Each structure stands twice: as structure tokens, then as C-alpha cells.
Amino acid sequence: MGLHVGIDFGTSNSGVAVFDGSQVHLLPIDPKNLVPQVVKTILYITSDHRHFIGQEAVELYYKQNINRQRRFVKKWSGEIDYHGADMHYVRDIYVYVDELQPGRLLQFIKTALRSEKYTGTQVFDRYYSLSDIIATYLRALKQRAESLLGEDISGVTLGRPVKFSAIPEIDRRAQDTLHEAALQAGFSRVDFELEPVAAALYYELSLNKPANAIIYDFGGGTLDLTIMRLGDPGRRLVYASGGIGIAGSDFDRAIITRRMLPHFGKGIVMHQPEIEKLINTIPDWSALPELSTPLARGELERAIHNGLAPVRLKALEALIFNDLAFSFYNMVEATKINLSSQAAAVARMKEKDLDIWELYTRTQFEKDIHEQQQQIEQVLVDTLAASGLEPAQIDAVVKTGGSSNIPVFSEMLARIFGQEQVKASDLFSSVTAGLAIKAHHSR
Amino acid sequence: MISPDKIDEWIHEVEERPASAALIIRYIANRLGELAAREEELAAQNIALLNGKKVEEYENRLASLEYQLELLKRQLGGEMVLPTEAPPSQPASEMLSLVLYNPLGQVLRAEIDPLEMSSGQTIGSLAGAPDQDEAQPAILAAPSQEELLLIFTSGRTVAMPASSLAASPAESLDWQQAYLEEPRVKEELAAIQPIARMALYEYCIQASRRGYVKKMRTSFFTSHAAEGYIGTGVKLPADRTYNLAFAGKDDLFVMVSQEGYIFSMPAERLPTAIEEVVHLGITDHIVAAFTVSQKPSILFVTQTGKAVHRDTSWLDPAGTFKTKGQSLLSRERREAGTRIVGAAPVGEGDWGVFLHDDGKLSAYQLNQLLADGSLERGRAASSIVSITTFHMPEVKPQPPG
Numbered sequence: 001m002g003l004h005v006g007i008d009f010g011t012s013n014s015g016v017a018v019f020d021g022s023q024v025h026l027l028p029i030d031p032k033n034l035v036p037q038v039v040k041t042i043l044y045i046t047s048d049h050r051h052f053i054g055q056e057a058v059e060l061y062y063k064q065n066i067n068r069q070r071r072f073v074k075k076w077s078g079e080i081d082y083h084g085a086d087m088h089y090v091r092d093i094y095v096y097v098d099e100l101q102p103g104r105l106l107q108f109i110k111t112a113l114r115s116e117k118y119t120g121t122q123v124f125d126r127y128y129s130l131s132d133i134i135a136t137y138l139r140a141l142k143q144r145a146e147s148l149l150g151e152d153i154s155g156v157t158l159g160r161p162v163k164f165s166a167i168p169e170i171d172r173r174a175q176d177t178l179h180e181a182a183l184q185a186g187f188s189r190v191d192f193e194l195e196p197v198a199a200a201l202y203y204e205l206s207l208n209k210p211a212n213a214i215i216y217d218f219g220g221g222t223l224d225l226t227i228m229r230l231g232d233p234g235r236r237l238v239y240a241s242g243g244i245g246i247a248g249s250d251f252d253r254a255i256i257t258r259r260m261l262p263h264f265g266k267g268i269v270m271h272q273p274e275i276e277k278l279i280n281t282i283p284d285w286s287a288l289p290e291l292s293t294p295l296a297r298g299e300l301e302r303a304i305h306n307g308l309a310p311v312r313l314k315a316l317e318a319l320i321f322n323d324l325a326f327s328f329y330n331m332v333e334a335t336k337i338n339l340s341s342q343a344a345a346v347a348r349m350k351e352k353d354l355d356i357w358e359l360y361t362r363t364q365f366e367k368d369i370h371e372q373q374q375q376i377e378q379v380l381v382d383t384l385a386a387s388g389l390e391p392a393q394i395d396a397v398v399k400t401g402g403s404s405n406i407p408v409f410s411e412m413l414a415r416i417f418g419q420e421q422v423k424a425s426d427l428f429s430s431v432t433a434g435l436a437i438k439a440h441h442s443r
Numbered sequence: 444m445i446s447p448d449k450i451d452e453w454i455h456e457v458e459e460r461p462a463s464a465a466l467i468i469r470y471i472a473n474r475l476g477e478l479a480a481r482e483e484e485l486a487a488q489n490i491a492l493l494n495g496k497k498v499e500e501y502e503n504r505l506a507s508l509e510y511q512l513e514l515l516k517r518q519l520g521g522e523m524v525l526p527t528e529a530p531p532s533q534p535a536s537e538m539l540s541l542v543l544y545n546p547l548g549q550v551l552r553a554e555i556d557p558l559e560m561s562s563g564q565t566i567g568s569l570a571g572a573p574d575q576d577e578a579q580p581a582i583l584a585a586p587s588q589e590e591l592l593l594i595f596t597s598g599r600t601v602a603m604p605a606s607s608l609a610a611s612p613a614e615s616l617d618w619q620q621a622y623l624e625e626p627r628v629k630e631e632l633a634a635i636q637p638i639a640r641m642a643l644y645e646y647c648i649q650a651s652r653r654g655y656v657k658k659m660r661t662s663f664f665t666s667h668a669a670e671g672y673i674g675t676g677v678k679l680p681a682d683r684t685y686n687l688a689f690a691g692k693d694d695l696f697v698m699v700s701q702e703g704y705i706f707s708m709p710a711e712r713l714p715t716a717i718e719e720v721v722h723l724g725i726t727d728h729i730v731a732a733f734t735v736s737q738k739p740s741i742l743f744v745t746q747t748g749k750a751v752h753r754d755t756s757w758l759d760p761a762g763t764f765k766t767k768g769q770s771l772l773s774r775e776r777r778e779a780g781t782r783i784v785g786a787a788p789v790g791e792g793d794w795g796v797f798l799h800d801d802g803k804l805s806a807y808q809l810n811q812l813l814a815d816g817s818l819e820r821g822r823a824a825s826s827i828v829s830i831t832t833f834h835m836p837e838v839k840p841q842p843p844g
Contacts, residue, residue, distance in 0.1 A: 262444065343456060343463030346470050357477075358444075359470050361456035361463065 002154030004189065004443040005145060006198070006435025009138065009158055009178070011110045011221030012248060012402065013038045015432035016145045019440040024202065024433040027148050029141065030054040038428045041110065043137045045123050046103040053140045057105065058326075064102040065323040067352070072096040072294045096293050105326060108249060108285060109133055111221050113174035114164045131177050135184035142185055155189035156182055157439035159198050159431050161222040162243035191442055194241065195219075196226035198434030199400045203425055205437075207231040211395035212239070214384070216413065217431065219401035220248040223376055227387040227394070242383030246372045248403040249285075252332050254368045255360070256283040259347070260332065263356050264319065265312040272308070274299045278316060288325045297321060318353040327351075339365050340405045366408045377412055397422045400430045503643045510642040510665060514590055514602060538587045539833060540605045541613065541796060541804065543569060545580040546631035549621035552605065553613035554587055557835055560794065562808040563818075567613030569802035582798045584833040585637040592638045592668060596683040597630045598675040600668055602638070613804065634686040638668070644689035646710050648696055649676035650732040652685045654706065654721035656698075658713040661689065678717050690734040695760060699731040699743065699786040703772030707758045710734060720764045731786035738788035742795070742809055743771055746784045746826045748818035755788070785830035789813065795832045799825040808835075 008015045015038055017026045028036035032055035044057035052060050077095045082088065104123045112118040112130055120129035128136070138156075146153050164174035175192060182190040193201075196215035203213065210231035217224040223244050229237035262268075266279050278296055281287050300317045304310045319328060331349045338345035339362050347358040366373070384391065397417050399410070405427060413422045426433070457464045491497045543551045553567055560566060569580070585591065585605055593601040601624055608622050626632060641647065647664035649657050657676055659667070667673045676684040690696055690710035698706045698721060706721035713720070723729075735741070735755055743751040751771060759769050772781055787795065789809040797805045797818065803825065807818065809832065818827075 342466060343460045344453075344467050344470060346474075357474055359449075359453065359467065359474075361453060361467070363456040363459055364452050367452075 002152035003149060004155035004439040005153050006157045006432055006439040007141060008432040008435055009110060010041055010219055011108055012041060012219065013428055014041045014141065015429055016141055017432045017436035019436040021440060024436050026429050026432060027145050029144050032056055043106045043109065043133065044103050047101065047124050049126065051136050051140055053137055061105045061326060067322050069100055070098045071100045073099050106133060109137060113177060114170060114245060116170060131181040131184060134178060134181035138182055138185035156187040157191050157193055157435045157442055158182060159195040159435050160192045162194050162196065162224040162241045193435055193438045194226060195431045196224045198438060199398060199425060199430045200226060200228050200230055201437045202430045202434035203398045204230045212389060212393055213396040213398055214394055215398050216404055217401050218247060218404040222247050225380060225383045227383060227389065239387035239389060240383050242379050244375060244379045246375060250372060251336055251369050252329065253283045255332050255336060258368045259358055259360060263312060264316040265309045268309045268312060272303065275303055285329055291320045315354045318351060324351055324354060335360055340407060373408060391417050394421060398425050400425045400427060402427055506642040507640060511639060540585050540587045542583040542585060542635055543580050543616060544632055544635050545578050547578055548624045548626045548632045549618050550608060550624060551616050551621045552608040552610050553616055554610040555613050560806045562811050564806055565803050566806045567616060567804035570615065570617035579828060580798065581829045582796060582831045583635050584796050584831040589637040590639040592636045593624055593632060594634045594636060594684060594687065595626060595630045596633045598672050600671055600673050602668065633684045636687045641689050645692045646690045648688045648690060648710065648713060650685045650698055650729060651677045651682045652728040653679060653682040654698065654719055654723045654729060655682060655717050656713055656720045657717045658715050676717060685729045686732050688732050688734050691736060694734040694736045695758065696734050697758065698729050699783055700727045701730045701782050702727040702777055703770060703783050704768035705771055706766065706768040707760045709760060718764050721768045722765045730783055733788060735788045738790040740789040740813060741786060742789045742813060743783050743786045744827055744830055746782045748827055750812045750817055752813040784827045787832040792835045793832055794835050795830050797827050798829040800828050801825045
């Protein structure tokens with residue numbers, strides 16, 4: 001029988017930990033990362049189907065893709081059968097394929113679990129279902145963890161948000177897919193724990209008397225809330241759970257939509273539906289790489305030639321065709337993170353034909369995410385109401401997840417519960433640590 | 444992109460959190476500095492456009508492209524029918540071709556990645572020691588996308604893309620596997636010259652081993668090369684053509700002899716008919732011919748691997764033909780048997796590849812070599828047969844990870 005570990009499969013970051021009964025050991029799963037205990041939830045699949053995760057994936061992606069050459073070839077992809085009242089014909093369908101593409105980078109994999117439509121993607125000559133993608137990532141995590149521990153790992157406790165989706169069917173399907181992926185990855189025993197509950201288990205280690213706590217788990221993909229009675233392992237009580245599918249990646253999208261799109265022609269390019277469609281696709285990280293087609297390039301070149309916002313459309317062309325999308329999203333995320341510690345930051349990206357300089361203040365950011373902030377506050381109030389507790393009865397508000405550090409949300413928590421009650425747990429590892437504790441008890 | 448609304452938002456931030464003012468001012472000041480530098484750069488470009496320098500540059504580029512098109516036409520055997528759609532562009536190769544050739548018309552090519560080289564490293568090996576007689580091999584470094592002109596002693600030329608020569612592994616080069624451009628009767632392969640950029644130059648200078656020179660306008664040379672004959676470039680029966688050099692109007696043409704005599708003269712003043720410009724001793728012959736424009740230094744290499752450095756300003760251009768040339772070596776050293784095997788102008792980022800008599804190929808960063816004074820000690824046992832230089836491509840900056 002092998003080990004049973006806890007894995008936090010997060011939207012932006014993941015982690016693996018084991019609990020030996022007295023102490024949690026967070027594994028340095030990504031030695032190339034600044035914080036080795038955290039690995040980016042990024043998968044890079046090369047054209048010969050080798051798989052890379054975390055920082056290694058990022059570095060290889062940069063090395064192989066930035067400013068690379070492209071060669072589009074027309075490939076037959078299938079046919080469409082037309083049936084009319086008095087006619088029937090078959091039409092061939094062709095797609096343009098970049099035959100020099102060295103690999104595909106997949107990120108925000110977890111977000112796909114809550115999508116109604118996403119079932120998988122074609123990666124070169126193979127179709128990867130969503131469970132194949134997740135299994136590939138988890139398999140790599142498992143292998144790394146096994147080599148660090150020097151032992152086989154047979155079981156895993158995986159974290160899951162309180163709600164993948166508000167629609168019960170999608171929520172159930174998301175967990176089933178994650179379960180199937182974990183089995184595919186080679187774990188023979190798989191169980192789940194709610195991520196905020198896991199964070200609570202870790203927080204409980206630091207308690208010396210029972211307390212009512214809100215676990216405020218705010219990461220890259222979702223906000224998860226759990227209100228619990230902690231401190232007496234024999235009498236743990238979950239008062240209420242809640243959550244919403246708003247988190248870090250939504251804030252990035254808000255920044256892009258409101259502040260970045262004008263750099264690519266938004267507001268200047270009018271009555272050009274094809275080009276406007278390209279511009280409006282920028283906030284969608286998964287769709288942007290698909291825009292690099294000869295057709296799109298032709299449209300852009302024509303518009304540039306005709307003097308239609310040439311500098312901005314040249315920037316758009318560079319973003320799409322020089323594989324700068326990943327760097328661009330990272331830059332936006334870094335700007336947002338900087339705003340947690342300072343009142344202003346510069347969103348800066350300078351590449352060939354692309355020069356973005358945007359001074360962005362915390363006030364602007366708070367204005368841009370005001371709507372989401374209100375929704376989040378409403379969920380928090382609703383969850384608290386569902387617990388039957390008053391704010392004054394909450395002894396601790398435990399913040400975890402990268403987005404929980406955003407000042408406007410810290411201020412919101414302090415306003416509702418009092419500054420004294422707001423405690424920061426380990427932002428990136430408390431869920432992983434809690435899952436390891438749960439894994440230990442499950443064994 | 445800085446709209447009044449945005450400025451209002453920044454002011455609002457300062458009102459909300461006055462401590463942010465200093466940070467915001469610093470960001471804006473940095474940006475202003477950046478923009479001022481950019482504006483100056485653009486103004487300079489504008490001046491270049493207005494005074495015609497840019498136009499001249501584009502004309503040169505056009506001339507170069509036209510020439511390359513001509514070459515392509517010739518390779519395809521006649522007028523080329525341009526496809527209606529441009530062919531997919533090949534990935535820009537940054538590989539370096541090392542071309543080794545000998546008078547028998549054997550040509551070997553190895554492809555190496557210059558960015559993986561380290562100074563002093565052995566980068567390849569030629570099977571069997573090269574002969575020390577007349578069939579002594581020579582080496583040339585050129586980008587893999589270059590067009591090469593093979594020059595025979597009879598004046599016959601053959602043009603071919605470097606990439607058409609099969610690449611052999613650098614570590615096991617063997618004449619047995621060489622491409623053979625068979626010389627005709629009484630003919631030898633004298634030199635191989637890269638020509639893809641020749642349309643950018645004003646003159647083509649043909650130099651002979653005995654110090655004879657003739658200058659042609661590049662446009663004439665192009666048409667001669669297209670016919671496959673550029674002339675023998677010699678007057679004496681015992682002489683043979685050494686190599687070509689391309690020069691701009693203001694460039695200085697330099698020839699270096701084996702016994703250490705240097706001839707230099709502005710390209711514009713060189714003769715158009717074959718003339719003896721430097722008078723060499725009976726046992727002496729030319730081992731390097733090149734032009735100097737911007738590069739600050741000249742490197743001379745002796746057969747023992749010693750590197751001699753001179754500033755370009757050290758050259759004393761000759762006022763007349765048939766001069767004896769500037770002496771680089773002292774009489775004692777010359778009598779002691781010191782000989783020059785190669786020379787080249789050196790700038791920042793230039794590297795050299797050295798062919799040793801034991802067949803080894805070694806690479807050195809030339810500025811480093813100039814600083815060290817000689818090839819590494821371990822190589823002292825072997826003599827240098829031929830040298831070639833190339834400019835190391837710049838490493839692209841890594842994006843932030």
C-alpha cells in the first residue's frame with residue numbers, strides 16, 4: 001500500500017503535501033519556481049506529445065514560441081452534409097494549421113471543469129478530453145512527488161471548491177471528471193474535501209480552544225466560503241458553505257477589458273466587425289491563440305495598410321502572431337498583484353511592435369471590479385445568514401488564496417467582522433496542507 | 444492614450460491615498476524620460492529620411508534583393524515564373540556553415556550553432572592531416588543561407604547556395620565525403636567567396652597570390668559572375684588568383700603577405716587593370732585580402748598561433764603601386780621562420796575559426812584572443828593552416844519568466 005497525499009489542484013497554482021500525524025510536509029514540487037512548494041497549474045504539450053508542467057512548462061513555452069516562425073498549411077478537416085428540401089450535397093471543410101507550432105500551452109484547466117461546453121481539445125494529432133488533460137497534469141505531479149518521497153503514492157485527497165457551478169448537474173459532472181482524471185493518473189484511491197474545509201483543518205492546528213471561523217478561500221478561479229466550529233476535532237461543525245465563480249482570473253479579465261483593449265484599437269476601430277471581433281477576444285485566454293490564422297492576418301494587414309489605427313492594430317498583430325498572449329496575461333496579473341502592496345503600478349509590456357504603458361491605480365482597479373466586489377459581499381452576507389451566526393459571533397476570518405490579499409476585500413472583511421478577527425493563513429499552501437491532514441485521516 | 448479621464452482617476456488616487464503621489468510621479472517621470480529618448484530617436488530617423496541617407500540604404504537593400512533574385516533565376520535556369528502566392532517563408536537560420544575546400548575542388552560543409560560555442564573550444568575535426576603541399580585546404584565561415592561563389596584559377600566561377608552542399612558532422616569531416624566541383628584541365632579551386640551581400644558594395648577587388656590586384660565595379664562583376672567567368676586576375680604565369688574582396692567607396696583595402704608585409708590603399712585608388720600593387724619577395728605570397736571600414740582592430744595570426752594586434756589607425760595606406768608594404772614582423776623573427784597565416788579586421792562580437800595542421804578546428808572570440816595574445820597553450824604543438832572570421836549573432840533577450 002502506498003502513501004496517501006493531499007493535492008490542491010488549483011486554478012492558477014497547485015501543491016502536494018503529506019501529513020505524518022504531527023507535521024505537514026509541503027513538497028518542493030517545482031524546484032524551478034520561486035516558491036518551490038507551489039507549482040503553476042500549467043501544462044505544455046509538445047508536438048511529439050511530451051508533457052511539461054509548472055515553471056518548466058513556462059520556460060519551454062517561452063523558448064520555443066516567442067517570435068517564432070509560422071507556416072500555415074491548409075488541411076482537410078472533415079465534410080459537411082447539406083440536406084435541403086430538394087437537394088443534398090457534401091462540402092469539404094478545410095482548416096489552416098500552423099505546421100511549425102512546437103507545442104500547446106494549457107492553463108486555467110480547472111476553470112474548464114465548470115464550463116458547460118468544454119469537453120476537451122485537439123492537441124496536434126490527438127484529442128485530449130478534459131479528463132485526459134487533468135490526468136496528464138496530475139500524473140506529472142504524482143511522479144514528481146514520488147521521486148521526492150522515494151515511495152509509491154496510491155491515494156489522494158483532492159480539493160474541490162464548494163461549488164464548481166451553481167447548476168447541480170455541472171457541479172456533479174465536474175467532480176466526476178476530476179475523479180476520473182485522478183484514477184487515470186494512477187491513483188487507486190481518490191477522495192475529495194472542500195477546499196475551505198481543508199484550509200480550516202490546517203488552521204485548526206494553531207487553535208488552542210474552540211472557535212467559530214469563516215474560511216475565506218479566494219483563489220484564481222472561485223471564492224469559497226465555509227463557516228465552521230473548529231478547535232475540537234471530535235466536534236467539528238460546518239454551519240454553512242457558500243461560494244461564487246468569481247476570483248483572480250475574472251479580475252484580470254476586467255483589467256484587460258477596461259484598460260488594455262484601447263491599446264489594441266478598442267474605441268477607435270469602428271464598423272470593422274472582423275477586427276472588432278479580434279479585439280474583443282483578447283480577454284478570453286483560451287480563444288486568443290486560435291486567432292492566429294492567415295485570414296485574421298490578412299484582415300489586420302489590410303486595415304494597417306489603409307491607415308486604420310495602424311500602431312494599435314500592429315500591436316494586436318504582434319500579440320496574436322508573436323505568441324505574446326501568455327506574457328500579456330502574466331503582465332496583467334503581475335500588475336494586479338502589485339496593487340495589493342502599493343497604490344499604483346504600471347502595466348508595462350514592450351516587445352517588437354507592441355508597447356503598452358498603463359499607469360494603473362488601486363482606485364481604478366477597485367472601480368473596475370466594483371460589480372464583482374458587490375456580488376462577493378452579497379455571497380458573504382448570505383452565507384453568514386445561512387449559518388445563523390451574527391458577525392460578532394465569528395472569532396476568526398481565515399484568508400487563504402492569492403486573491404484574498406487584495407486590499408478592497410481585506411477592508412470588506414475588516415468592516416464586517418472587525419480588523420482583529422481577520423487572520424491571514426498561508427496564502428498558497430494552507431489548502432494543500434489541510435488536504436494532507438484529511439488524507440492522513442482517510443488512510 | 445493618456446486621456447483627461449485617466450488623469451482625473453490618478454488625481455483621485457492621490458486624494459484617496461496621498462502617500463501614492465510620490466510613486467505616481469515617479470512612474471510618470473520615468474515614462475516621460477522614456478518618451479523623450481524615443482522622440483529623439485524618431486527625430487534622428489526623420490533626419491536620415493530627409494537627407495536621403497535612408498533612401499540610399501533602401502536602394503542598397505533593393506539592389507541586394509535584385510541580385511539575389513538574379514541568382515535564383517540563374518539557378519532555376521532562366522526566367523523565373525513567380526508563384527501567385529508567396530512561398531511559405533523558411534525559418535530564419537542562425538546556423539553557421541563552415542566550408543572547407545582545397546585546390547582539388549573538394550568542398551566540405553559543416554553546420555554549427557555559433558551560440559553554443561565557447562572560446563578556445565575544439566568544434567570539429569578534419570579526417571587526416573591536411574597536406575602541406577599545394578593542396579593545402581582553406582576554411583570559410585558563412586551563414587547557412589549564403590550564396591557561395593567558387594573561383595577557379597582559370598577565372599571560371601560557379602555560384603551555389605551554401606545550403607545545397609550536404610552538411611557533414613563537424614566532428615568527423617572527411618574529404619572522402621566531400622562535394623566535388625571538379626576542376627577542368629590545369630585548373631584549381633582558388634577560393635570560395637560569399638556573395639549574397641555583394642550588391643551592397645561599390646567594388647569587387649580581385650587579388651592574386653603575388654600581390655597583383657584589379658578592381659571592378661560590382662555591377663560589372665555581377666554580370667561577369669553571371670556568365671561564370673571573372674578573369675584570371677594574374678599577369679605572371681607563376682601567379683594565381685588568391686581571392687576576392689568587396690569594398691565600399693571609402694573602404695581601405697588590405698593585403699597581408701606570409702612574410703608579414705602589409706599593403707593597404709583606399710579601394711577607390713586601386714587599379715582597374717591588373718597591376719602589381721605590392722612587390723613581394725620571391726618566397727612570399729599573399730595570405731589575406733580584406734577591406735576595413737568600421738572595425739577598430741586588425742588581427743594577424745602566425746603559424747604558431749600567436750595573435751598580433753594592430754589598431755586600424757596603424758595602417759599606413761600606400762601612395763603608389765609596387766610598394767614593399769608595411770612590415771609587421773622584425774627581420775629577426777622573419778629569419779627565425781615566423782610566418783603569417785591569416786589576418787582579419789576585428790570588431791566587437793567577432794569570432795574566428797582556426798584550422799590546424801592536425802585537422803582540428805578550434806573557435807575563439809577574437810577580442811579575447813587579442814587580449815590573450817595567442818591560442819591556448821595546448822594547441823602550441825600544431826600549426827595553423829587557415830583562419831576565417833564571423834560575427835556572432837546577438838542572443839535575443841529572454842522574456843521575463
